[in-house]
Amino acid sequence: MDDRTGDSAFEQAVPGAGTTAAPRIGKDEWVASVGGRRAGRGGPLGAIEQRLRRVPWWAWLALFVALAALLPVGFESGYVRRIAFDTVIYMLLALGLNVVVGWGGLLDLGYVAFFGVGAYSYAVVSSDKFDLHLPALLSIPLACVVGGLVGLLVGLPSRRLVGDYLAIVTLFFFQIFLTVSNNSDNIGGRDLAGGPNGLINIDPLGLFGRELRVSTDGIFNVAYLYVALVFFALVYLALRFANESRTGRAWRSLREDPLAAEMMGMPVSRLKLMAFAFGAAVAALTGTFVTALNASVFPQTFEFPLLITLYTMVILGGAGSQAGVVIGAVAISVLLEVLREPGDARYLFYAVVLLGIVAAMRLSTRLAVVLGGTLALGFVAHAVAGRVDEDWTAGAGTGGGGLAAWAADWVIVPERLAGWIAPVSYIALIAAVLALTLASGWTRLALLVPTLYLAAFVWENVMLVKPEPTRFVILGAMLVAVMVARPEGILGEKRVEII
Numbered sequence: 001m002d003d004r005t006g007d008s009a010f011e012q013a014v015p016g017a018g019t020t021a022a023p024r025i026g027k028d029e030w031v032a033s034v035g036g037r038r039a040g041r042g043g044p045l046g047a048i049e050q051r052l053r054r055v056p057w058w059a060w061l062a063l064f065v066a067l068a069a070l071l072p073v074g075f076e077s078g079y080v081r082r083i084a085f086d087t088v089i090y091m092l093l094a095l096g097l098n099v100v101v102g103w104g105g106l107l108d109l110g111y112v113a114f115f116g117v118g119a120y121s122y123a124v125v126s127s128d129k130f131d132l133h134l135p136a137l138l139s140i141p142l143a144c145v146v147g148g149l150v151g152l153l154v155g156l157p158s159r160r161l162v163g164d165y166l167a168i169v170t171l172f173f174f175q176i177f178l179t180v181s182n183n184s185d186n187i188g189g190r191d192l193a194g195g196p197n198g199l200i201n202i203d204p205l206g207l208f209g210r211e212l213r214v215s216t217d218g219i220f221n222v223a224y225l226y227v228a229l230v231f232f233a234l235v236y237l238a239l240r241f242a243n244e245s246r247t248g249r250a251w252r253s254l255r256e257d258p259l260a261a262e263m264m265g266m267p268v269s270r271l272k273l274m275a276f277a278f279g280a281a282v283a284a285l286t287g288t289f290v291t292a293l294n295a296s297v298f299p300q301t302f303e304f305p306l307l308i309t310l311y312t313m314v315i316l317g318g319a320g321s322q323a324g325v326v327i328g329a330v331a332i333s334v335l336l337e338v339l340r341e342p343g344d345a346r347y348l349f350y351a352v353v354l355l356g357i358v359a360a361m362r363l364s365t366r367l368a369v370v371l372g373g374t375l376a377l378g379f380v381a382h383a384v385a386g387r388v389d390e391d392w393t394a395g396a397g398t399g400g401g402g403l404a405a406w407a408a409d410w411v412i413v414p415e416r417l418a419g420w421i422a423p424v425s426y427i428a429l430i431a432a433v434l435a436l437t438l439a440s441g442w443t444r445l446a447l448l449v450p451t452l453y454l455a456a457f458v459w460e461n462v463m464l465v466k467p468e469p470t471r472f473v474i475l476g477a478m479l480v481a482v483m484v485a486r487p488e489g490i491l492g493e494k495r496v497e498i499i
Contacts, residue, residue: 105255118284147284318492
């Protein structure tokens with residue numbers, strides 16, 4: 001009797017016997033099924049969620065690109081257009097980093113260097129430095145190839161490295177890039193890339209015989225945004241197909257368990273090299289757009305804060321999820337711009353604090369006690385400080401708006417802040433937060449009131465005065481909060497690791 005005939009007879013005798021899906025490697029099917037049941041919603045919200053999940057991914061991509069393309073129509077401000085372009089740049093960089101970190105599971109701390117390699121490659125062949133002035137249709141692919149090759153070279157010594165050792169090697173490469181770019185004005189006695197002064201007068205993008213100027217009548221040229229959106233859509237599609245191919249599945253196997261993947265016959269070394277090359281090529285492509293738009297390139301653009309920002313985007317959105325890292329890039333890009341203005345940052349800070357308290361306590365008596373106690377403590381402390389010394393409450397605060405005036409009447413804002421107050425208030429706030437984690441019951445409520453007021457004091461007197469470091473402090477705090485509440489990120493998938 002033929003084996004296939006026997007299988008068919010058995011399936012007919014026992015319905016559903018032949019339809020059981022094979023368990024997925026790296027997944028606990030029982031945990032996944034329980035998580036799916038818990039995540040399911042009932043009522044109207046559940047119906048809406050189910051309908052949204054049925055929308056194909058390409059429809060979401062088309063809608064997203066269309067809305068981004070219509071943005072300049074609703075906002076004629078050159079500032080808004082430039083922010084939109086920068087956001088697309090962040091999205092491209094996040095997609096490239098997701099290939100290495102999210103799919104390959106490789107901790108690459110040298111990723112920003114590939115961004116710089118692409119930028120300098122375009123600058124060298126599209127400027128007066130060597131009088132090449134190659135057209136964009138040649139210089140952009142050339143920069144991508146150079147970036148991919150550098151990614152391969154970096155990946156060669158990293159084939160047998162994992163975890164911390166791989167991070168050290170890639171970070172070493174990052175430092176080499178920064179050192180070379182900062183000293184590129186004297187390599188073998190020749191000025192190759194301008195050193196710390198960078199390269200200027202770089203050709204703008206020119207497509208099909210038409211040069212795209214950076215601005216028209218002093219307003220940001222929206223054509224750069226459209227070109228970046230087109231390349232973003234193409235990169236997204238290419239990476240989507242790569243993720244669904246055999247290579248993509250092999251990358252995910254490598255991420256889950258490199259040793260098991262190697263034992264199953266997968267070419268682990270080649271997969272690592274491909275992940276480095278793909279990610280580096282995307283980063284290099286992005287570097288060409290930034291260089292063409294700015295008509296210049298400087299080593300200071302490619303420093304460690306950018307790497308932290310990109311990792312925040314990937315982790316926030318969900319490593320391994322293309323849509324997730326795009327959402328993370330948009331959220332962080334908008335947040336960075338909001339935090340640039342003290343007035344807007346103030347609204348964001350107090351809104352987040354209020355929402356956090358409401359989410360933790362719900363609408364209850366404890367919430368009323370905490371909010372009322374914090375407000376009362378602030379007004380009493382402000383009045384007492386003003387009676388003791390008028391200079392203690394004479395400060396106007398940073399930024400304007402109605403909320404700034406209210407905060408100046410509630411928070412103690414000295415006219416001249418003593419130098420020792422900033423570090424002491426920071427330490428006191430950290431100690432208060434640690435005490436909150438150890439306390440419970442009414443003791444925690446009693447500690448929460450002065451802690452909230454101390455946080456407002458630090459925000460008004462220290463953090464708003466120094467917006468640049470404040471932006472990264474808030475990014476770090478937000479990242480910690482996301483990792484605690486949802487470790488897999490916004491759209492990341494929960495995975496069960498076997499230890």
